[in-house]
Amino acid sequence: MLDRIAGFFRSIGRVIGRWLRLFVAWAFWPFMAARGWYVKRTWMVRLPILALVVLLAGLYGYFFWQTQSWSGFNPSFVDQYRLSERTVPAGQEIPPAAGAAPTAAKTCQRSAIVDVAADLTDFNVNQNAWISSMLLYRLGFFGIDWDHTPFLDNKASFQRGINQAIRRTSVELVDTLGRVRGTSGINNDLQNARGNLQFDEYSWYFGLNPFGPKTPTPSYYRSAIESLRKFNADLGTCNAVFDGRADNLIQFIDRIANDLGSTSDVLAERSANHSRGWFDTRADDRFWFAYGQLYAYYAILTAAQSDFSRVVAERNLGAIFSATTKQFQAALRIQPAIISNGREDGWIMPSHLATMGFYILRVRSNLVEMRSVLDR
Template sequence: MLDRIAGFFRLIGQTIGRWARLFSAWAFWPFLAAHGWYQRRSWMIRLPVIAFVALFVVLYGYFFWQTQVWSNFNTAFVDQYRLSERKVAAGQDVPVAEGGNSSAAKTCQRSAIVDVTADLTDFNVNQNAWISSMLLYKMGFFGIDWDHTPFLDNKASFQRGINQAVRRTSAELVDTLGRVRGTSGINNDLQSARGNLQFDEYSWYFGLNPFGPKTPTPSYYRSAIGSLRKFNTDLSACSVIFDGRADNLMQFIDRIANDLGGTSDMLAERSENHNRGWFDTRADDRFWFAYGQLYAYYAILAAAQADFSQVVQERNLGAVWGSTMRQFQAALRIQPAIISNGREDGWIMPSHLATMGFYILRVRSNLVEIRSVLDR
């Protein structure tokens, strides 16, 4: 009996070994064939080949570095703005300090929302490389879209999640927050920023549809940063408007809640229909997109509390707003090394998508509560 069991395991080992040898032969055959071809060529052909291989290695080395190193990633980066020290809401006159020059030009409070939106975009395209429009990212893994593999796509998804929140915020700045509805026109700087932030996330220097040279995505986003900062400079000079009314805050909160609701639905669909544990190659895309969205909205809503401080105080929203911020912080502490999309009742492979979806729903529930208070 023991001999039969030992023979069975030996057969399994031999089968695995045979398949491993076949796979190795298949994987390394092109390189062996190329090596033989290379040895028979003259230096007139070898030198260009060496240059091409060296360029290939450098490009992929740079690509690997950019996808793995997340420069200035900090879930508590909003603390650097010292929002709790602000005394007046965005767009309101900043009182002259005691003993200051009372004849100095009037200044108004900058918008923390605009500052955060500009800085999040700066984080995406200046402090880090914008991965989604890099040539090697667009080429994929042997022709397979990087998003369909478990490799080198987490940062790209995270950046797109941030960009989703930034795009939504820029639209609200144009339509409601940066103008008095019905009595003022659209601010040109905010309009320019919104247009540039809506640009295709995957554009490189050259494209096929339409065919020809293009302006790459990061250039548009950098232009948006300049427009947003110009608006805040004008706001601090009291030459533009930030309309910090309660109904504008309510609409802004409503838009964010709807955006997060869509992300929650995306996570639920993937979790329910593709729960293959560690072998779901799209789970990491969904997780890091949602994470990037929460990363951005955490900072944007912290800024909104400062920009609408008068409304928050009048409606006694401090407690529920603080609870919302704590839910964001709890969600951002989830940073698994490998994303697993297992069954929710599984006991081996965790369900990180379900966990992230749970926190998003808790955040959204608090936002709905804030909206209901503002709507009374």
């Protein structure tokens, strides 16, 4: 009996080995054929080809490094702001220190939401390369979109998830948080930031539609960082507005809950209709996009608790915010090396998309509860 089992596994090994040899032969045949042609050419032909090969090797090496190196990645980075030490809501005047001169210029509290949005964008385009607009990412894997492969697309999806949350936040900053509705105009710095953050995520230095040179995506996002920080500098000198009313917080929470609900629906659809385990090549970008959203919204909502501290205290929202924070932290601890989209009742391949969708819905339910408390 044991001999039969051992023989069965040996036969499987032989079949796998045979297919691997065939695959290697198929994959390397064009290169071997090109080598045979190359060695017969003169150096006038060989040198430019060699230079092109070296250039491509360097570009792909750089591309591989950038997709695998996540500089500054820290799900708990919001702790560095020490928001619990702030005693004044965003936009409100900070009481002068004891012994300060009566003529000292007044200062107001900066917005933690704006600081976080600027720093998250800086993380995307300055601390890391913006993957989605890199030339080799645009070219794909032998013409196949990297998002349709299991390779080198996780960081790009993660960055786009962060950017989705920042875009949503920038809209709310322009429309409600950065102005007193009905009595003040739109802040130009926030308006510029919103416009730049809405720019196409895939633009390189040259494009085909329209044809011609372009400004790449990271340049627009860097301009948005400058605009956000300029707004916060003006807010710190009491020359800008942050309207921290309860109804504005309700609307902000509504928008975030809707955004997360849309992502949850995408995860549910993929989990239900494409449960191919480790062989679902789109599961990884769905997972890391959702992870990027949660990464950003965890920091943004923690910042919102500080910016709206007066409303939070008046409505006794501290416990709900704390519960929401714990749900975010639990979701961000899920960092599998390989994303699997197996059946939810399967016993071999896990369903990481279903797990992430579960945590998103937990977060969203807390946000809905928070909104109901605010709306009473």
